[in-house]
């Protein structure tokens with residue numbers, strides 16, 4: 008952690024210097040705008056309440072002229088109606104309720120039809136990358152990759168090469184988990200990346216460190232987007248829905264966006280969960296979209312009913328691995344989607360899912376044929392089945408069923424209070440069963456699994 012901080016501090020200094028150098032050598036042009044906010048009231052310098060993990064190089068537009076990377080929207084920002092005073096309640100609430108407050112953020116409005124001329128088709132590829140996310144948006148004048156697969160695989164670069172990708176204008180890491188930024192280094196090494204977005208939420212994992220190192224070693228610009236900002240990447244409009252400020256948790260800080268091509272809109276929320284969905288509603292963002300990528304691989308901790316109602320999608324797509332140990336997508340989510348009459352696609356069933364649009368209508372193609380149905384009986388036995396895959400302890404691991412009060416605290420996110428609670432709640436049937444402990448939700452559980460020292464063995 009300390010090394011990280013030092014590393015990042017050095018990096019910030021280095022990047023600041025390189026910014027100055029670049030600005031000095033770049034041909035004169037308009038005021039640096041590739042990532043400027045669309046509202047004059049909100050200068051870039053006030054976007055973040057926290058020092059970015061890397062110096063934003065948004066002042067440093069890519070030198071390429073083929074892509075007006077991000078140009079300021081010329082439309083005046085719409086003043087949104089204030090968030091409803093009694094906002095709908097999501098069924099899953101693990102954080103404090105969101106109080107809508109007066110804010111300088113201007114939620115994007117897409118009530119007026121897009122003014123962006125769209126002359127060719129955009130294809131959105133929900134790539135089948137197992138229990139991970141990687142979504143490619145490829146249009147006539149933009150190539151954007153949202154997340155880059157799992158750190159244990161090497162499947163994203165071959166996919167992109169097969170699809171003819173040579174350059175990526177924008178690479179978004181929705182959050183720091185290893186199933187989202189896992190192959191950032193390979194992607195950055197193999198393609199010219201114009202710009203990278205991360206939330207700014209730091210993480211202690213080696214996967215995160217490697218991703219940061221790769222970004223630093225590249226020429227990519229870097230930015231930390233905030234809710235209410237709007238950008239144009241070629242003919243694609245991007246509205247940032249989340250986060251507004253950083254909390255310090257990967258899922259709570261997850262970058263969520265709405266991408267609009269002509270009149271066809273997509274919402275991508277990464278692993279944002281119900282409380283974050285609730286925040287997006289409370290901020291008054293225009294969430295309606297024809298296509299929704301279900302949050303957190305179709306987990307029941309995301310896709311709360313008010314959010315589904317607000318997005319009101321015709322198509323829902325989730326990315327999940329076949330027979331994954333998390334039980335994603337959860338039956339409750341499938342039930343909700345199907346009962347709303349929304350067509351559902353999943354990479355575990357359909358392989359890669361491709362949606363092609365000319366900006367007014369869209370078509371869907373999948374690698375495999377399939378039909379997603381919720382099993383008739385909703386069970387809660389996933390924990391016992393996952394015990395088989397995650398059970399057993401290697402030497403040096405900490406058996407949560409037998410470890411001492413002190414040893415338990417070597418596990419990430421486990422302090423004295425949770426260590427005691429773990430002892431009280433024993434036995435645990437699987438690592439996933441740790442979500443019975445107060446304060447351990449899906450995001451922290453992912454951290455614990457990634458850290459790899461906790462295991463479930465015999466409780467004797």
Ligand SMILES: [Zn+2]
Nearest residue numbers: 184257278453
């Ligand atoms: Zn995650």
Ligand SMILES: [Zn+2]
Nearest residue numbers: 184186278303
């Ligand atoms: Zn994930």
